[in-house]
Amino acid sequence: MAAAVFETCHVACCANRTPNVVSWSRTGIIAFGTCHSVALYDPQEREVVALLNGHTGRVNAVQWTDATVNLFHVTSTQAVECKGHTGPICAVDAIYTKDSEILVASSASDSTVRLWLCSETTECLHSLSFGSGFMMDVSLVLLPGSRVPVLACGGDDSRVHLYVRANGELKKAMTLQGHEDWVRGVAWASTGVELLLASCSQDSLIRVWKLCAKSRSDTGAGDDHTVIRMKEDIFEVEEKVSFMYAVTLETVLAGHENWVYGVHWQPPLLKGGELQQPLRLLSASMDKTMIIWAPEEGSGVWVEQVRVGEVGGNTLGFYGCQMSPDGSMILAHAFHGALHLWCKDRDKEVREWRPGVVISGHFNAVQDLSWDPEGEFILSVGSDQTTRLFTPWRKRGSKQATWHEISRPQIHGYDMQCLAMVGRFQFVSGADEKVLRVFQAPRNFVENFANISGTSKEKLLDCASLPEGASTPALGLSNKAVFQGDLAPKTDEGEERFNSASDQYQESYFHPLNLTEPPPEDHLLQNTLWPEVQKLYGHGFEMFCLASDSSRTVVASACKASKAEHAAVLLWSTASWRQLQMLPCHTLTVTQMAFSPDSLLLLAVSRDRTWSLWRRNQATPESPEPQFSLCAHTGKDTAVHSRIIWSCGWSPDSRYFVTSSRDKKVIVWGPYRPDSSEDSATPLQIKPCSSILDVGDSATAVAFCPSLCADNSYLLAVGLERGGIRLYRWRPGQEPAGGDDWSSCGETTASQSHTLAVKRLRWRPTAGRAECEVEDEESSWVQLASAGADHSVKIFNINKRAL
Numbered sequence: 001m002a003a004a005v006f007e008t009c010h011v012a013c014c015a016n017r018t019p020n021v022v023s024w025s026r027t028g029i030i031a032f033g034t035c036h037s038v039a040l041y042d043p044q045e046r047e048v049v050a051l052l053n054g055h056t057g058r059v060n061a062v063q064w065t066d067a068t069v070n071l072f073h074v075t076s077t078q079a080v081e082c083k084g085h086t087g088p089i090c091a092v093d094a095i096y097t098k099d100s101e102i103l104v105a106s107s108a109s110d111s112t113v114r115l116w117l118c119s120e121t122t123e124c125l126h127s128l129s130f131g132s133g134f135m136m137d138v139s140l141v142l143l144p145g146s147r148v149p150v151l152a153c154g155g156d157d158s159r160v161h162l163y164v165r166a167n168g169e170l171k172k173a174m175t176l177q178g179h180e181d182w183v184r185g186v187a188w189a190s191t192g193v194e195l196l197l198a199s200c201s202q203d204s205l206i207r208v209w210k211l212c213a214k215s216r217s218d219t220g221a222g223d224d225h226t227v228i229r230m231k232e233d234i235f236e237v238e239e240k241v242s243f244m245y246a247v248t249l250e251t252v253l254a255g256h257e258n259w260v261y262g263v264h265w266q267p268p269l270l271k272g273g274e275l276q277q278p279l280r281l282l283s284a285s286m287d288k289t290m291i292i293w294a295p296e297e298g299s300g301v302w303v304e305q306v307r308v309g310e311v312g313g314n315t316l317g318f319y320g321c322q323m324s325p326d327g328s329m330i331l332a333h334a335f336h337g338a339l340h341l342w343c344k345d346r347d348k349e350v351r352e353w354r355p356g357v358v359i360s361g362h363f364n365a366v367q368d369l370s371w372d373p374e375g376e377f378i379l380s381v382g383s384d385q386t387t388r389l390f391t392p393w394r395k396r397g398s399k400q401a402t403w404h405e406i407s408r409p410q411i412h413g414y415d416m417q418c419l420a421m422v423g424r425f426q427f428v429s430g431a432d433e434k435v436l437r438v439f440q441a442p443r444n445f446v447e448n449f450a451n452i453s454g455t456s457k458e459k460l461l462d463c464a465s466l467p468e469g470a471s472t473p474a475l476g477l478s479n480k481a482v483f484q485g486d487l488a489p490k491t492d493e494g495e496e497r498f499n500s501a502s503d504q505y506q507e508s509y510f511h512p513l514n515l516t517e518p519p520p521e522d523h524l525l526q527n528t529l530w531p532e533v534q535k536l537y538g539h540g541f542e543m544f545c546l547a548s549d550s551s552r553t554v555v556a557s558a559c560k561a562s563k564a565e566h567a568a569v570l571l572w573s574t575a576s577w578r579q580l581q582m583l584p585c586h587t588l589t590v591t592q593m594a595f596s597p598d599s600l601l602l603l604a605v606s607r608d609r610t611w612s613l614w615r616r617n618q619a620t621p622e623s624p625e626p627q628f629s630l631c632a633h634t635g636k637d638t639a640v641h642s643r644i645i646w647s648c649g650w651s652p653d654s655r656y657f658v659t660s661s662r663d664k665k666v667i668v669w670g671p672y673r674p675d676s677s678e679d680s681a682t683p684l685q686i687k688p689c690s691s692i693l694d695v696g697d698s699a700t701a702v703a704f705c706p707s708l709c710a711d712n713s714y715l716l717a718v719g720l721e722r723g724g725i726r727l728y729r730w731r732p733g734q735e736p737a738g739g740d741d742w743s744s745c746g747e748t749t750a751s752q753s754h755t756l757a758v759k760r761l762r763w764r765p766t767a768g769r770a771e772c773e774v775e776d777e778e779s780s781w782v783q784l785a786s787a788g789a790d791h792s793v794k795i796f797n798i799n800k801r802a803l
Contacts, residue, residue: 005727005746005802009771009783010403011048012361012380012390012793013039014337017319018060019184019261020091020137022333024322025064026267030331032339033059034361035790036755041359043329043341046402048359051751057088065094065102084124086110091137094118095149103165105151107135113153115170126170133157141188141195143245144213148237152197154183160199160209162247166239173235174247179203181259185320189265191277196250198281200260206253206283206293208302214244251302258287262320266327280305284332286317290342292330308342308353310522329356336384337363337791338521355520360405362388366787368418368545368760370427373552375766376453378785379409379427380793381416387429387439390793392771393452393518401771403795404518406452409439409530413477420546420555422574424460428536428555430543436536436557438577439479442469445528448515469510470531481531482510534577540566547593547602554580554626556602558590569593569604569614573625580625585612585633592647596654597706602628603657605645610634611659611669613686632686640667640688647702647761651714656689656732658716660699665692666718668730690730691739697722703761705782709800715745717784719758724748725786725796729803745803752796754788761786769797 013034015021021033029049030041038052038059087110094104097117104116113135115126135155143150143164150173151163160176160183181202189196194212201207214234232246262284268275281293289309295302308330309318316335323330330353332340341356364384371378377391387410394401410416414431421427425441441449443466450457467481487510509526513519519528539559547556553574561567569583569590588607595602602614612633616626634640643662650657656670668690701719709715713729720726726747733741764770764783772781780801786794 005798006725006748006752007797007799008048008752008794009769009797010390010793010795011039011051012388012403012405013037013048013359013791014361014363015333015339016058016060017335017337017363018058018090019319020061020063021059022320022322022331022339023062023064024267024324024331026325028325030322031062031064032333033062034337034792035059037790037792038062039359043324043331043356043358045400046357046359046404053750053753053755055755060089061092061106063092063094065096080118080122082106082114082116082118082122082124084114084127085112091135093138093140095140095142097142097147097149103140103149105138105140107138107153109134113138113151115151115165126165128153128163128170130155130157135161136183137185139186139188139197141190143237143243144190144193144195144211146237146239146243148239148243150188150195150211152186152188152199154186154199154201156182158183158201158203160186160197162235164235164237166237173237173245174233176207176209176233176247178207178249178252179205184260185262187263187265189277189279189281190268191279196265196279198263198265198283200263200283202259204254204256204258204260204285206256206260206263206281208250208253208281209247210250211245211247214246253281253283253291253293253302253304255291255293255304255307256283256285256287256289258285258317260285261318262332264321264323266323267325269326278327280323280327282321282323282330284318284321288315288317290318290321290330290332306353310340315525331358334521337361340521355522357393357404357518358520360388360521360524361793362386362791364415364791365756365789366759366791366793367416369762369785369787369793370419370421371762371764371785372421373424373765375764375770375783376455377406377449377770378762378793378795379419379421380787381410381419381429381431382787382791383415384791385412385415385431386410387412387416387419387427388793391449391453394454394771395517403771405524406449406515406518407445407528407530408524409441409445409528410437410479411472411525411529417543418546420548422548422552422555426533428546428548428557428572430546430557432542434537434539434541434543434559436539436543436546436555436572437478437532438534438536439530440466440533441530442467442481444469444512445530448513451514451516452518467531468512469527470529471510471526472529478535479529479532481533487512536572536577536579538570538579544589545592547595548574549595549599549602550597551599553599554595556583556593556595556604558593558604561586561589563587567606567608569602571626571628581627583612583614583628583630585630586610591645594648594650594657596650596657597652598654601631601650601654603648603650605648605659607644609639609641609643609645609661610636611645611648613657613684615684632684640692641665643698646698646700647719649703649716651704652706652708656714658702658704660695660702660718662698662700662721664694664697664699666695666699666702666716666728667692668714668732671732689732690741693728693742695720695726697724698757701758701761701786703763703784705763705784706765707767707782707800709803715782715800715803717761717763719754719761719786721757723754723756723758723788723790725753725758725761725784727798727803746798748796752794754786754790754792754794756789759787759789
């Protein structure tokens with residue numbers, strides 16, 4: 001039942017900040033670790049096809065083995081458990097030794113490398129200790145012409161260590177020297193008769209070693225000093241019979257200008273019923289470039305074939321790289337978790353590489369999100385200090401629209417905490433600072449949004465007076481507007497003249513874009529900012545929550561507080577951005593606020609375990625601006641919740657409101673019947689009008705669906721601290737004491753749930769699905785967006801008829 005109710009529409013996430021966390025399978029699916037989960041992403045369909053939950057810590061390494069995914073971490077996975085390491089695991093690799101047996105190598109920060117045999121059970125075969133050293137990467141392969149596995153380990157001693165497992169024993173074969181700094185990556189490739197081992201290092205170099213079988217007669221031929229040949233290192237493997245193997249240095253590849261973090265061979269291709277290994281090597285570096293290396297056809301000399309990367313920006317480089325099975329796409333992941341995809345352009349005669357559309361998301365906890373008033377896009381803020389905008393995009397010729405990040409309106413210097421929409425293209429955001437910031441969409445965004453979403457520009461807003469874009473000054477936190485005149489280069493008779501240092505070193509990195517598809521990461525960082533139009537001062541501590549009314553005339557804000565004097569709610573006018581009022585009531589931090597849909601009431605819930613309800617006074621000629629007065633609240637004697645109240649929300653008819661708390665209780669309060677003749681000074685008698693719903697876990701988020709169910713009951717979504725989301729129907733006519741007023745009607749599955757606390761739930765303000773071109777307002781589909789501490793934003797489609 002639960003699977004039929006919740007349908008995952010979109011997952012926005014990014015890769016973890018570790019080198020070996022992305023792996024591209026031969027079937028074309030990309031697996032990457034994101035917080036405590038592993039995401040399986042289809043680059044052709046541009047969507048996450050599955051999330052594998054089960055880890056209780058950050059996923060550090062992911063590796064595909066043929067058609068089976070093997071996921072390893074310090075803690076157990078859902079499928080198989082390998083216990084033994086005492087520190088976080090940083091690298092894994094795996095090969096099939098028999099039909100159902102998988103040999104796994106893992107390296108961890110406990111200075112050990114372990115070999116495991118996994119079938120129906122798991123067994124630790126060997127443990128190698130490196131004293132106080134660390135192995136950064138491991139790679140496994142079978143020796144040519146045998147079933148003997150060889151293990152390569154690259155570490156902080158600047159060497160590559162080779163181990164061979166024969167006759168049940170793991171013996172060291174040799175040590176390869178040459179690198180002058182930590183070895184960051186190792187990767188084997190098998191050409192059938194010989195093996196190639198690529199190693200990359202912080203010395204900015206890549207070394208390729210060749211390993212081939214050797215006969216005993218060949219070993220004596222090396223004494224001929226008249227022939228110039230590379231030095232060979234020879235080792236012997238004893239298994240039933242004795243085998244000799246020689247290792248030589250094939251080439252040294254110099255082309256990167258910074259640490260090389262990852263190397264990856266193009267996967268073998270099936271030709272004529274046999275697997276053939278293409279000699280193409282991909283490398284990724286902290287210099288923000290990826291290079292494809294291959295030997296020239298005539299000379300066999302390894303040369304740089306393709307170089308792609310990012311120019312400018314203030315980001316660090318690439319942590320790792322992967323190549324698609326057919327070699328037509330290459331992928332890198334960066335320090336901030338972003339995936340960078342390049343595709344070979346098949347339409348042109350000269351096949352150029354161009355940036356491709358790929359998934360993106362926050363790289364830290366998502367704290368808040370909001371739909372725009374029309375329900376066409378979502379804004380989210382997170383502890384990664386960014387504000388991101390997601391909207392559906394329908395590629396030409398494609399029936400299905402997919403969600404993508406098309407703008408990053410704010411890249412801040414403080415962790416973001418909250419936001420509130422105050423118009424179609426205007427929002428207020430709060431961070432771990434005392435200032436609120438107001439942002440307005442620039443002309444370039446509005447035009448690109450119209451192109452990508454397929455909306456008419458005329459329907460959006462008048463762009464004539466808007467700035468072209470925005471940029472952030474060096475060492476600044478405020479996005480400055482960039483106008484059309486700022487984009488023209490300043491020249492005087494063909495010669496540049498600088499009146500000041502600021503003219504010489506231009507701070508405007510903005511370049512207007514004409515987008516027909518979602519932009520890549522470098523454009524999101526530099527060219528999609530929104531200009532800041534106002535700062536709001538008034539709070540004494542870091543911002544915590546924001547709310548705006550449905551008429552978009554008033555914004556309420558609250559900050560962190562440990563005393564009553566700082567716990568007051570401030571009201572702001574969106575017309576003048578003046579502070580309208582201070583609403584004191586609570587003694588500790590106000591955790592969330594919500595205006596009723598009719599804009600007449602403001603509800604606030606607090607860490608002090610109470611709520612307060614404020615009513616809008618009738619406007620008078622003397623005071624035309626909105627003013628609110630306290631009309632109801634709970635105190636220590638009347639409070640029902642025994643722990644912090646995390647969240648609140650209003651029913652669509654403004655009659656009831658709901659609160660959820662750490663005490664696992666969800667309670668509906670009311671009723672309130674708006675009556676214009678009622679004296680605003682008369683205190684309201686607000687009492688629980690539902691039975692207490694115990695959800696079994698701390699209820700961190702709650703939201704009423706904006707439309708009623710078919711039987712006129714109310715639909716609520718409750719987000720839990722463990723990451724699950726549940727749907728309940730509540731009927732106000734039932735007797736509250738018996739608990740019959742609540743009925744559960746669905747919850748997210750283990751793979752659909754967040755792995756950490758749900759921070760915010762928001763229903764789409766209009767019925768239907770945003771990605772569907774034609775869907776009437778009477779549609780049975782509604783959409784629910786959730787923000788999680790597991791770095792993800794999720795959008796669910798819910799069919800009310802299935803409830």
